[in-house]
Amino acid sequence: MATKVGKYTIRLDSTPSVLSYAAVVAKKEGEGPLASYFDTVSEDSTFAQQSWEKAESKMQKDAVSLALTKASLSPDQVDCIFAGDLLNQCISSTFGLREFGIPYFGIYGACSTMAEGIALGSLMIEGCALKHTAAVTSSHFCTAERQYRFPLEYGGQRPPTAQWTVTGSGAVILGENVSPPYVRQVCIGCIEDKGIKDANNMGAAMAPAAAATIRRFFEDTKTDQNNYDLILTGDLGQVGSDLLYELLFRDGYDIKAKHSDCGLLVYDREKQDVHAGGSGCGCSASVLCSYILPSIKDGRLQNVLFIATGALLSPTSAQQGESIPGIAHLVHLSSNPK
């Protein structure tokens, strides 16, 4: 049975397991420092599909298929899947998953989607009588650029604060407690809005949300950075990470030595021309499902806070002069059930 801890955190007393996981990426991600950890690296960013949108759907389909195979489960053994992505009306998820016939909850958390999906999926195992659930998300550089910014052919200049959308997908299968990694706690994020309006500086828009969620989780659980091996944010990049340190330092938490960001891990910023780092739903999902979860599984990392952050804008809201609210959901993953 779940237990509410403080105002924002839920402890999962049965500590559901991450039964399996898979990460699918494209060429640029396969040229980065995590190349050897991904399950699939496609040389072709269209994944042999007729459009980038269909390519993104294909990544989700492949990631879920791989994760199911690793867990020795068929789609009809999965009670429900939580899925979403950045594209209008979440079409990567719809078209990527329609053939599985798995009961489907569409979610939208922008780049916080992976943490939202794992949170809801593990809560369904914890308290709602489900045996297996799944979570998946994705992003694609080419679909995101043309939807949010400019057609690629335009060749627009990118400012130093801009981030590079990861072409990738990550999927997890969750189930009852059998082996690590375990999902021990989740902290639900609130919408935070500090008035940032620069759509080329997502790190700044999302850092306040990450800071708020981490602070609330520390307060709810009466812990701090010293209780965890790794505090892993989703895609703050360099600008957002620096802001996160500053915001939390003001609250009395010095997380820098324990912090890492999926957007900084996924590319080699010296060689890969990605400016402030990687971003996109697929950034945190593919890094978590390749480089991080195995380390928790074998105990090299014992307690990890995974905080995926999302910027809740649309081109319409930006054109209408709105600021960019952010949100961050936190999942406490552990190699130990208690």
Add this chain to the structure above:
Amino acid sequence: MATKVGKYTIRLDSTPSVLSYAAVVAKKEGEGPLASYFDTVSEDSTFAQQSWEKAESKMQKDAVSLALTKASLSPDQVDCIFAGDLLNQCISSTFGLREFGIPYFGIYGACSTMAEGIALGSLMIEGCALKHTAAVTSSHFCTAERQYRFPLEYGGQRPPTAQWTVTGSGAVILGENVSPPYVRQVCIGCIEDKGIKDANNMGAAMAPAAAATIRRFFEDTKTDQNNYDLILTGDLGQVGSDLLYELLFRDGYDIKAKHSDCGLLVYDREKQDVHAGGSGCGCSASVLCSYILPSIKDGRLQNVLFIATGALLSPTSAQQGESIPGIAHLVHLSSNPK
């Protein structure tokens, strides 16, 4: 503790309550047959905002505020809210709800959003140690037309199968079992795709999903239409409702005498020029939260199946030649806890 019933259905043994509800609509809805049931009817479809998108956000904000007031709750007493809408990146929800500071799960189910939100919100009460949750969604004729079809100024002809997007919002507050209406069961929908490609015939695209979810729920629970007072779909309209009868009749269920559709209830089709009926996330949400829930509360309706249906398309997927998948989630609402 929740109990899995068959493959798709979850029984909520503690039968969470719908503590309060509110519905906010605009002028056209206020001229329809349900006028007297809505909490707020605005003569001005901009709700005194500078854009239709901001108007839609305002409706969500007002609906949640009204529902909170009726439940005598402040925002900080709500453990989490499930919200989403039809607009790109769900901006109606983000900007409508950002000031409340309520832990926020963004969801995307197109016009099935209200059923998805009530399902997840009541499951969180049932098994995940939360005391109060909320669900809200909205749609706006003017935001939907310009995003999905044509600018209003274009004055395009609408075919007879087209539906009219409701300008409205509905919100519910859910909590532990205290009084009716109770949420007794939920049935999670799967993505269904029968190859329909006509974006002016959403009823046809969504009817197969409604039929599949209703059939699975009947099979899981070993019940049929005779066990319920009302089988209420979200926004199938006339075309989709007729298809639903036909599809379920083939499976041995004759639901016509028990069926109603929010899209057919909300407007007077003889006088209001809405073609096949109402549609949009706000259609089922505003009808449920005005006309239906009070009838369950006072026992005039004892057992209602609320099945909101969503068409999971985007203009991009349509332009790329994709069909329109549908999804339907079911919530069993009752005046009796057992």
